[in-house]
Amino acid sequence: AQSVAQPEDQVNVAEGNPLTVKCTYSVSGNPYLFWYVQYPNRGLQFLLKYITGDNLVKGSYGFEAEFNKSQTSFHLKKPSALVSDSALYFCAVRDDRGSTLGRLYFGRGTQLTVWP
Amino acid sequence: DGGITQSPKYLFRKEGQNVTLSCEQNLNHDAMYWYRQDPGQGLRLIYYSQIVNDFQKGDIAEGYSVSREKKESFPLTVTSAQKNPTAFYLCASSMGLAGPQETQYFGPGTRLLVL
Numbered sequence: 722a723q724s725v726a727q728p729e730d731q732v733n734v735a736e737g738n739p740l741t742v743k744c745t746y747s748v749s750g751n752p753y754l755f756w757y758v759q760y761p762n763r764g765l766q767f768l769l770k771y772i773t774g775d776n777l778v779k780g781s782y783g784f785e786a787e788f789n790k791s792q793t794s795f796h797l798k799k800p801s802a803l804v805s806d807s808a809l810y811f812c813a814v815r816d817d818r819g820s821t822l823g824r825l826y827f828g829r830g831t832q833l834t835v836w837p
Numbered sequence: 838d839g840g841i842t843q844s845p846k847y848l849f850r851k852e853g854q855n856v857t858l859s860c861e862q863n864l865n866h867d868a869m870y871w872y873r874q875d876p877g878q879g880l881r882l883i884y885y886s887q888i889v890n891d892f893q894k895g896d897i898a899e900g901y902s903v904s905r906e907k908k909e910s911f912p913l914t915v916t917s918a919q920k921n922p923t924a925f926y927l928c929a930s931s932m933g934l935a936g937p938q939e940t941q942y943f944g945p946g947t948r949l950l951v952l
Contacts (some may be wrong), residue, residue: 754939754943757943762948763946764843764927764944765943767940767941767942768945769944770940815939823931823933824882824885825884825941829877829878830877
């Protein structure tokens with residue numbers, strides 16, 4: 722079965738510092754991985770995805786994610802955090818086989834707070 | 838949120854009442870999804886549909902029903918059988934299910950509260 726884990730419920734970082742939001746995954750086939758961001762009382766916004774190729778994926782708003790197959794991780798990163806980055810971040814893995822083809826499985830989310 | 842609309846933004850349900858949440862998309866997407874979000878639990882899939890007149894149960898379908906009569910619309914009914922309906926409901930769509938590059942895009946959500 723496909724699953725993702727976000728080991729940190731909360732991440733706090735000072736503005737201007739680099740940030741990392743962690744995600745590990747478990748898949749029975751190829752890993753197709755996604756990051757979404759959610760602002761309060763809003764829907765999820767797509768940030769980036771890994772399908773194949775370069776292990777460093779660049780996405781929206783200056784975010785990037787590093788795919789590491791040996792560690793089964795897909796951590797979200799940004800070199801310099803902004804207060805406006807404060808939000809809830811979700812990692813997701815896509816099912817690529819069988820009767821559940823195309824479904825996304827989400828982690829529980831990590832609340833990022835960037836302090837001014 | 839662009840291209841997917843959900844209404845209403847807030848919905849109040851009385852005990853024993855069925856309520857319907859609207860989801861419309863103008864992205865010409867074939868696949869549509871309904872998720873439920875509870876604090877600290879991430880998103881859980883209720884129902885999804887790959888094509889008009891076809892839909893499948895997700896992980897928590899009990900107490901919910903859907904229809905897909907038009908490509909652009911995928912309404913969700915929360916029935917009286919759903920005993921704990923208070924949650925944030927999110928609709929999403931994607932071009933299809935088959936391609937690994939398919940990305941799901943989300944609407945702004947509907948918050949359902951029980952009176």
